[in-house]
Amino acid sequence: MYNLVARYEYQGKQYDVFIRRSARNRKIIYHFRKGAFYITSPFFTSNKYIIDGLKKHASFLIERDSQKKKYYDGKGIYVFGEYQELKDGFVTVCGKTFLFLSLDNFYEKVKDIALPIFKMRTELYEQAMNISPYYDVKLRKKNTNYGVNSRRTHTITYNIFLVHFSLEIIDSVIVHELAHHYYFDHSSKFYNVVYNYYPNYKEVHHKLTKEIFK
Numbered sequence: 455m456y457n458l459v460a461r462y463e464y465q466g467k468q469y470d471v472f473i474r475r476s477a478r479n480r481k482i483i484y485h486f487r488k489g490a491f492y493i494t495s496p497f498f499t500s501n502k503y504i505i506d507g508l509k510k511h512a513s514f515l516i517e518r519d520s521q522k523k524k525y526y527d528g529k530g531i532y533v534f535g536e537y538q539e540l541k542d543g544f545v546t547v548c549g550k551t552f553l554f555l556s557l558d559n560f561y562e563k564v565k566d567i568a569l570p571i572f573k574m575r576t577e578l579y580e581q582a583m584n585i586s587p588y589y590d591v592k593l594r595k596k597n598t599n600y601g602v603n604s605r606r607t608h609t610i611t612y613n614i615f616l617v618h619f620s621l622e623i624i625d626s627v628i629v630h631e632l633a634h635h636y637y638f639d640h641s642s643k644f645y646n647v648v649y650n651y652y653p654n655y656k657e658v659h660h661k662l663t664k665e666i667f668k
Contacts, residue, residue: 456492456598459501464512472597473504482507486515488615490597525618525667526557533564535620535668547617558595561614565593568617575621576610576628583651585635600627600662603634619661620668626658 456472463469470490475497482504485492491512495504525532530539531554533547545554548571552563573591580588590609596602601612610631616624629652637644648655661667 460505462491462505462508462512464516471505473501484508484511484515486519525665531560532618532667534617561595564617565614569593572612575625579628579632579651583632585632601631603631605638618667623658623662626652626655626662
């Protein structure tokens, strides 16, 4: 699990720094995505040592991220895998048009429109995977994971960020979270379930992590 530990200033702008420590990590690995630094490191590595390393990596990571295809570029936005230009500041999702004021405002308004689609897609795979009773489904803005399956509440919470991706890619996340109904880990048995119901999971998951929206 990533924890917010600091803010890092680069060229006059502040960036959140999230760190996750793991016994499996033998070295520090730096990533930059969604406007923040995500760093994995071995246990017992000090925050100061990790953050000092950003002096070497920040410029490259931010520049590389700026060259990616963005889900929102100020002129248009990806919605369910299709790039849609803003028309006089308005965007249309599933036949419903609303004023685009900011990304946070977009997520707030699109949530009620997109939630029924996520529920419907989840139910389709619940039927195929013989899962009963059906999960409660929620959409929330999250910084890290694409989805979370809560055994305690029998709820699956998807990251609202997924609305930028095609249904094919969204389905891969749905199958991943539903597979946790049977195995609450990422063992070979878990992935056997995933690949059984989503054979091209690896290819599609690559699109998700690389932010290829369609």
